Amino acid sequence: xxxxxxxxxxxxxxxxxxxNHINLELTEHKIxxxxxxxxxxxxxxxxxxxNRLFPSEGQILFDGINIENNSSxxxxxxxxxxxxxxxxxxKVKALYKYTKMFHPDFDETYAYKLSEMFxxxxxxxxxxxxxxxxxxxxxxxxxxxxVPFVFFDEPILGLDANHRELFxxxxxxxxxxxxxxxxxxxxxxxxxxxxxxEVIIIKNGEVIKNESKEALLDNGYSISGPTxxxxxxxxxxxxxxxxxxxxxxxxxxxxxxxxxxxxGLELSGMDLQKLFIQLTxx
Ligand SMILES: Nc1ncnc2c1ncn2[C@@H]1O[C@H](COP(=O)(O)OP(=O)(O)OP(=O)(O)O)[C@@H](O)[C@H]1O
Numbered sequence: 045x046x047x048x049x050x051x052x053x054x055x056x057x058x059x060x061x062x063x064n065h066i067n068l069e070l071t072e073h074k075i076x077x078x079x080x081x082x083x084x085x086x087x088x089x090x091x092x093x094x095n096r097l098f099p100s101e102g103q104i105l106f107d108g109i110n111i112e113n114n115s116s117x118x119x120x121x122x123x124x125x126x127x128x129x130x131x132x133x134x135k136v137k138a139l140y141k142y143t144k145m146f147h148p149d150f151d152e153t154y155a156y157k158l159s160e161m162f163x164x165x166x167x168x169x170x171x172x173x174x175x176x177x178x179x180x181x182x183x184x185x186x187x188x189x190x191v192p193f194v195f196f197d198e199p200i201l202g203l204d205a206n207h208r209e210l211f212x213x214x215x216x217x218x219x220x221x222x223x224x225x226x227x228x229x230x231x232x233x234x235x236x237x238x239x240x241x242e243v244i245i246i247k248n249g250e251v252i253k254n255e256s257k258e259a260l261l262d263n264g265y266s267i268s269g270p271t272x273x274x275x276x277x278x279x280x281x282x283x284x285x286x287x288x289x290x291x292x293x294x295x296x297x298x299x300x301x302x303x304x305x306x307x308g309l310e311l312s313g314m315d316l317q318k319l320f321i322q323l324t325x326x
Contacts, residue, residue, distance in 0.1 A: 046107055046120075046192060047071045048093060053102035055088050062088040064249040065102070072192065073223040075215075077240035077257070077316075079233060081324050084246040086229040087125065090195050094123040122147070122189045124182040125197040132171035136164060136181055140188075149190035158184045158214060162207060175202035183211060187218050195227045200235070208232075212239050237316040247324050257316065264314035265301045268294040273308050285322035296322045 050068040054061065063085045070076060080086045091097040093104055095111065095118055103110050106117045130139055136159070144150045159166055162180045165173070173181060179201050186194050200208050216239055219226065230236050243260050245253040253260060264284065267277055274286075274293040284296040296318060305311045 045072050049105045051103050053099050055092060056100045061249050066251055068251060068254060070225060072225055074225050074242050075240050076227045076242045076244055077236050078227055078229040078244050079320055080246035085249045086246055087197055090123060090197055094121055120191050121193045122186055122191045123195040124186045130170060134170050136166045136168060143185050147189045151188045151190055155184050155188040176204060179203055193225045197229045200232055233317040233320050245323060252323060261314045264298050266294050266296050266312045267309050268292055269309040277306060277309055
């Protein structure tokens with residue numbers, strides 16, 4: 045079973061510690077959500093894995109071999125980020141041809157099928173595509189390239205709600221059909237919550253959570269109601285945080301709820317976005 049092991053990685057930009065002694069393992073055939081607030085270090089991590097940056101400390105291994113400047117390893121990864129590596133004057137059709145030259149397993153037929161589903165204007169130059177279609181074309185390439193590890197940095201940037209739904213649907217279908225590892229870095233947590241299996245949360249350059257979504261959400265719950273009742277219920281419990289909306293106080297609590305919830309309080313399951321906000325608030 046192939047895996048990427050991130051060993052004690054730090055990356056400094058001058059005095060900025062973008063990543064600070066990160067340890068992680070990315071395994072085969074999983075969908076990861078890479079979550080973190082603005083500036084947390086997500087793009088830096090993806091750039092390091094994909095050899096677009098090099099670490100200040102530590103190493104990244106693929107099946108035990110250092111990935112640095114190893115092109116046969118890099119051929120097994122595909123990264124789509126904000127920065128396009130293609131010439132702006134290239135047309136979409138030419139991009140598909142070009143990708144096939146460098147990635148022999150790129151499935152052109154599938155790319156054309158997806159292009160039709162998303163309504164991609166194939167004859168347009170990349171520079172003249174709208175923001176949403178630029179993202180869509182990059183996503184189509186990433187979904188068609190057929191390598192074991194695919195990294196998406198903000199894949200849904202600029203996509204309308206219909207195209208986002210379609211993207212999630214296509215990604216899941218592709219994953220079921222030809223499993224690979226997908227790492228999705230995004231701020232649209234509520235939406236990706238339905239499709240990710242593993243959650244990695246980065247805060248200020250450090251990994252603060254790295255576990256399955258199921259385990260993460262199973263080990264917490266929320267209680268809502270009038271402030272006094274909520275606060276007395278919380279006494280002696282391990283709290284993640286509170287929020288208040290229109291006079292209703294909600295508490296996010298670690299562990300399993302008591303069997304009997306006092307009258308006037310409402311019990312709900314933990315939700316990934318709420319948990320994320322509480323964990324990364326400070
Ligand atoms: N090339 C660079 N030069 C200097 N500082 C950088 C550079 N790239 C990133 N940084 C800094 O490193 C930190 C992490 O940035 P990074 O882009 O990895 O965050 P991010 O989690 O992807 O954020 P966002 O969600 O806003 O895209 C930030 O403080 C950023 O300003």
